[in-house]
Amino acid sequence: MPENLTRVRERPAALNLTSNAQARVAELMSKAPESAIGVKLSTPKRGCSGLAYSVDYVTEAKPFDEKIETPGGTLYVDGGSILYLVGSTMDWVEDDFAAGFVFENPNAKGACGCGESFTV
Numbered sequence: 001m002p003e004n005l006t007r008v009r010e011r012p013a014a015l016n017l018t019s020n021a022q023a024r025v026a027e028l029m030s031k032a033p034e035s036a037i038g039v040k041l042s043t044p045k046r047g048c049s050g051l052a053y054s055v056d057y058v059t060e061a062k063p064f065d066e067k068i069e070t071p072g073g074t075l076y077v078d079g080g081s082i083l084y085l086v087g088s089t090m091d092w093v094e095d096d097f098a099a100g101f102v103f104e105n106p107n108a109k110g111a112c113g114c115g116e117s118f119t120v
């Protein structure tokens with residue numbers, strides 16, 4: 001009788017990071033407080049459309065956080081935010097006037113005019 005074989009395949013990351021975003025995570029971690037274990041992306045309720053993107057240093061991982069290893073450090077995605085972010089791409093964009101993380105989110109159904117918040 002053949003032995004039951006279970007194949008385990010690696011689960012794709014819930015969020016994709018561009019090389020610019022990975023470089024920014026590395027830069028943030030190079031200046032991080034000593035207690036920081038990574039940076040964390042969350043989607044707090046804020047703004048005129050409902051949810052916003054927030055990136056902060058994190059000192060401990062929560063049980064349902066998604067952990068994404070990058071060459072320069074670890075990005076955690078808040079467990080309560082995963083459903084709003086699955087399949088998204090996170091980029092870092094700089095120009096003469098502004099710099100910041102930019103998200104291409106297939107789950108967003110709308111955004112406010114200033115781009116600070118989104119709805120799902």
